Amino acid sequence: MKILVTGGAGFIGSNFIHYYLNAHPEDQVVNFDVLTYAGHIESLKDLEGNPSYRFIKGDITDAQAVKDAMQGVDWVVHFAAESHVDRSIIDPMQFVKTNVLGTAVLLDAALSNKVKRFHHISTDEVFGQLGESDAPFKETTPYSPRTPYSASKAGSDHLVRAYFETYNLPITISNCSNNFGPFHDPEKLIPRFITNLLEGKKVPLMGKGENIRDWVYVYDHNKAVDIILQKGVIGETYCIGGEEKTNLEVTKKILEILGLGEDRLEFVEHRLGHDLRYAIDDSKIKALGWSPEKSFEERLEETINWFKENEWWWKPLKKDRPNVDRSAQKSYG
Ligand SMILES: NC(=O)c1ccc[n+]([C@@H]2O[C@H](COP(=O)([O-])OP(=O)(O)OC[C@H]3O[C@@H](n4cnc5c(N)ncnc54)[C@H](O)[C@@H]3O)[C@@H](O)[C@H]2O)c1
Structure with missing residues (x-):
């Protein structure tokens, strides 16, 4: 094949x-x-x-x-x-x-x-x-x-x-x-937050982190x-689909796994057309014999460990693209 x-x-x-x-x-x-x-x-x-x-x-x-x-x-x-x-x-x-x-x-x-x-x-x-x-x-x-x-x-x-x-x-x-997982570009939410925290920076959360995503x-x-x-x-x-979480829940979980406090959170403006919630009914693919192998929390911890161990992969990407954090520049709170 x-x-x-x-x-x-x-x-x-x-x-x-x-x-x-x-x-x-x-x-x-x-x-x-x-x-x-x-x-x-x-x-x-x-x-x-x-x-x-x-x-x-x-x-x-x-x-x-x-x-x-x-x-x-x-x-x-x-x-x-x-x-x-x-x-x-x-x-x-x-x-x-x-x-x-x-x-x-x-x-x-x-x-x-x-x-x-x-x-x-x-x-x-x-x-x-x-x-x-x-x-x-x-x-x-x-x-x-x-x-x-x-x-x-x-x-x-x-x-x-x-x-x-x-x-x-x-x-x-x-x-x-x-x-989410390994090799995820640090311009996207989970890897951006993990890598910001590993670099000692804050994490820019849109709105109040109320948007719900299925991970x-x-x-x-x-x-x-x-x-x-x-x-x-x-x-x-x-x-x-996977598990539904608010962006605030995801962020707090990352902070908890890394042993950091909520002082590292920074609230920024919503993007234009920011969808409130996504969720998936995955019963059709489950009927073919599929299901996620581990929980969101377990996979998040594995992902954080991957980013800790693979700075060679993500550090040059953040260095070459300083505007990856541009949403943080519109901070209002
Ligand atoms: N990331 C997610 O959470 C997610 C969720 C659901 C569906 N998807 C879909 O999954 C697919 C992959 O997403 P991703 O997050 O890996 O994207 P990504 O942006 O990380 O990767 C896209 C890849 O496509 C290549 N590419 C872009 N334009 C091209 C072109 N004209 N010709 C050849 N290659 C080109 C890029 O070089 C890059 O390697 C996309 O179709 C996306 O819509 C992504």
Whole structure:
């Protein structure tokens, strides 16, 4: 089996390649990634020289490069995207280009190449936001994206489904909630907070930390993707979720694990279009035999330990990008 993984140098994609080659050492993985600011090829340096792994530097919006990379591929697992909501508010066009056009280019090449499966990685953010007592998102929830990021991901999901309905391209889609774990870019909430605290800084929490997110450990997400590849039904969507926590609960837990006090907290303004709550009903993927292996707390502790032990990975990223903490500059309390 030869698998083309797009965006394999990113957070979830790099964890997926590690997971997949460990679970299926007989298969071949080709990582196709253009290495934007979010692509960290060093996350895969342990695979250098591994005959089952190959890296191609290429852009998913480049039809010729995609066509070449797709030769002889059985499955495509499509992670590549612009993924940071704050950046989508500043530069929405880049999100439309990568997430919508890039997905269309891949679908076209997958169809011409007769790939046996195109698995599209999407987000629960396409469903919009929930009120505190609303039922969680599930596969049949209508789309209602509220940011350029989630709208561009929604557009890509619709294209993937259209290629199934119109051309019978064998697709599956997964809509997952917020991931955390190793190799998570320090511009995102959990790694930003962990690394800020390890550097002796404060953590910028939006609003009063009341926003609720559903957290999945990246390993469990990737295990779900593998299960969908092995046992999923063609044409189906699967929602993947974990545990619901307010941002304040997550922050307090990080402080507690690190033995630090709430004086390290700093409240900052909400971002534009800040969704209140996401939650997932994951009964459909659970029916395929999936469930998270450990609790959120256990995984958070493992993640903190990973960041403590892998400063070589995250320190240069924070140094090169001082604006990662720009939300802290708008502090009001
Ligand atoms: N991070 C989450 O919590 C989360 C949750 C649900 C779904 N998702 C989805 O999972 C996927 C991966 O997310 P992530 O957090 O790992 O993202 P990421 O930003 O860490 O990684 C994205 C990767 O895609 C690559 N890329 C970007 N544009 C490209 C292009 N034009 N051509 C080729 N490669 C390109 C980047 O270089 C990077 O390696 C995305 O599709 C995202 O929407 C993420």
